[in-house]
Amino acid sequence: xxxxxxxxxxxxxxxxxxxxxxxxxxxxxxxxxxxxxxxxxxxxxxxxxxxxxxxxxxxxxxxxxxxxxxxxxxxxxxxxxxxxxxxxxxxxxxxxxxxxxxxxxxxxxxxxxxxxxxxxxxxxxxxxxxxxxxxxxxxxxxxxxxxxxxxxxxxxxxxxxxxxxxxxxxxxxxxxxxxxxxxxxxxxxxxxxxxxx
Ligand SMILES: [Zn+2]
Numbered sequence: 001x002x003x004x005x006x007x008x009x010x011x012x013x014x015x016x017x018x019x020x021x022x023x024x025x026x027x028x029x030x031x032x033x034x035x036x037x038x039x040x041x042x043x044x045x046x047x048x049x050x051x052x053x054x055x056x057x058x059x060x061x062x063x064x065x066x067x068x069x070x071x072x073x074x075x076x077x078x079x080x081x082x083x084x085x086x087x088x089x090x091x092x093x094x095x096x097x098x099x100x101x102x103x104x105x106x107x108x109x110x111x112x113x114x115x116x117x118x119x120x121x122x123x124x125x126x127x128x129x130x131x132x133x134x135x136x137x138x139x140x141x142x143x144x145x146x147x148x149x150x151x152x153x154x155x156x157x158x159x160x161x162x163x164x165x166x167x168x169x170x171x172x173x174x175x176x177x178x179x180x181x182x183x184x185x186x187x188x189x190x191x192x193x194x195x196x197x
Contacts (some may be wrong), residue, residue, distance in 0.1 A: 070156035112138030
């Protein structure tokens with residue numbers, strides 16, 4: 001194991017030990033989310049939905065992926081969230097300064113075709129510090145990059161709203177989280193598109 005892996009492994013287990021000490025009543029939490037709602041949001045490390053939306057364990061479903069995009073798998077989770085676990089209000093939350101705005105499918109495909117190690121970004125262009133050993137498999141993936149945050153929220157709310165397995169009575173709200181202030185800014189066009197009927 002690398003030094004980094006060993007350090008992180010130890011830190012996570014130490015933190016978990018502390019968490020278990022204070023676990024207490026959480027052993028009695030029910031499986032279905034008590035507040036019956038779900039949030040689809042980006043995996044960005046600066047976003048903590050439990051904090052920005054005031055969640056405690058047992059409150060809500062949080063579905064995360066790169067960009068908080070309404071991918072087939074995100075919709076799979078949302079459908080389970082409602083159909084089997086009773087959530088009845090959904091939020092789609094993208095955010096400012098999202099990494100998904102910094103590349104295109106073509107750029108990602110080219111980078112991966114060359115080399116699999118972490119690329120560097122100079123503020124304008126991505127490049128590989130090492131070369132060789134890449135795979136063209138990245139050219140076959142739709143990475144769901146983002147051009148404009150408001151537009152991506154509207155697109156995703158529309159995609160969820162029009163999905164045949166999503167009932168019309170679930171309201172879907174669209175937001176952009178501002179990473180500079182922590183504020184959730186509603187995207188009116190998305191919320192309109194996601195209105196229940
Ligand atoms: Zn992001």
